[in-house]
Amino acid sequence: DTAVSQTPKYLVTQMGNDKSIKCEQNLGHDTMYWYKQDSKKFLKIMFSYNNKELIINETVPNRFSPKSPDKAHLNLHINSLELGDSAVYFCASSQDTGDYGYTFGSGTRLTVV
């Protein structure tokens, strides 16, 4: 049983397209996150939701919109994709906002051509 699962694992798309990445966790955690990992392996937080409520919204272009239909799911929709959006996007979850033990998914490798 995968604790944090993301779909799709790979996504290749053209500039200007709109795409979505889905994430689900079966750990019963209250908090979920989206992180972006660039080619230099630097992990940067984008968004965090606690029990469906947005609590962290870093400086991310408006083209990125997260949605949490319930506390087990956190999706990421990206409009008008640009070349610079190419990266690996990781979903993660934690027991609550104070927890340090994040559980990460395997990532979605997005390539914009």
Place this chain on the structure above:
Amino acid sequence: QKEVEQDPGPLSVPEGAIVSLNCTYSNSAFQYFMWYRQYSRKGPELLMYTYSSGNKEDGRFTAQVDKSSKYISLFIRDSQPSDSATYLCAMKAAGNKLTFGGGTRVLVKP
């Protein structure tokens, strides 16, 4: 300047050697310090955590935190080829988000 600095490596060692990794940081509010291990094409997984200054040992792994110097370390004894991965340090202030270093790639050669 990034909040957390980590040498990207790669760090290549022979099997059985001690691997020494470290991070420096600038935010004095950080209280929780973690090490994550990331294998190629996988998500990071929590390896060790420490609260405030001090040492923590878990099997072949030892984590050290020196808050006065804003410096943390991870030592891997008797390294194995299976330890080959990228090691990311991470830190957080109370109730705040986790901030990661850029990771150090480690290669343990048989």
